[in-house]
Amino acid sequence: MTELRQALAEIRAIRTHVARGTQFRGYGPRSIAASGVLALGVAAVQAHWFSGAGHDLSEFLVVWVATAALSVFMSAWETVTRARRVHDGFAKEMTHAAVEQFLPAVVAGVLLTVVLVRTAPEVTWMLPGLWELIFSLGIFASCRFLPRRIFGVGLWYLAAGLACLAVESGQQTLSPWAMGVPFGVGQLLVASVLQSGYGDCVAEG
Numbered sequence: 001m002t003e004l005r006q007a008l009a010e011i012r013a014i015r016t017h018v019a020r021g022t023q024f025r026g027y028g029p030r031s032i033a034a035s036g037v038l039a040l041g042v043a044a045v046q047a048h049w050f051s052g053a054g055h056d057l058s059e060f061l062v063v064w065v066a067t068a069a070l071s072v073f074m075s076a077w078e079t080v081t082r083a084r085r086v087h088d089g090f091a092k093e094m095t096h097a098a099v100e101q102f103l104p105a106v107v108a109g110v111l112l113t114v115v116l117v118r119t120a121p122e123v124t125w126m127l128p129g130l131w132e133l134i135f136s137l138g139i140f141a142s143c144r145f146l147p148r149r150i151f152g153v154g155l156w157y158l159a160a161g162l163a164c165l166a167v168e169s170g171q172q173t174l175s176p177w178a179m180g181v182p183f184g185v186g187q188l189l190v191a192s193v194l195q196s197g198y199g200d201c202v203a204e205g
Helices: 002-020 029-049 057-086 091-119 121-145 150-168 176-198 200-204
Strands: none
Touching: 029 057, 029 176, 057 091, 057 176, 091 121, 121 150, 121 176, 150 176
């Protein structure tokens, strides 16, 4: 039994190693593009609601956390079903390897938000820009698993985050467009890169 467990452990290690060295084709361009359109739509609706007024932090967070949750759900659903089809036999290992690269950025974003809201609410106007900077780090960390042009999308989020911090520093208010435009355009760019980078693999889906 000891030899059997050791052999199984070695097989799992080999499969994990192979997964980490293979391009991940599980992310679905359709759901990612939908999340981009959703971000732009939510920003437009929220900007209309708050026209000419200051933005309530709790309401802003509720709207965008809900938007992010819906986007994650759509992407996760397509990723799981797509990975099973495209990475037959390695879907679990490939998905885990991809999530491992992006998860630290997500955790950092959540923790940063909690800390700022609890200890320094006066600077929470920086959250959209900070979220975009953290998102860019997640994309950069995932570059080796994805088509090469995804690096350009990481640069987009990096530039957008810095621009948001610079522009919003004057009024220091939460702007729906500081979320909608960077994430809306960014996710559409991600979808475009995956669509062209996957090639025939997308056509099958």
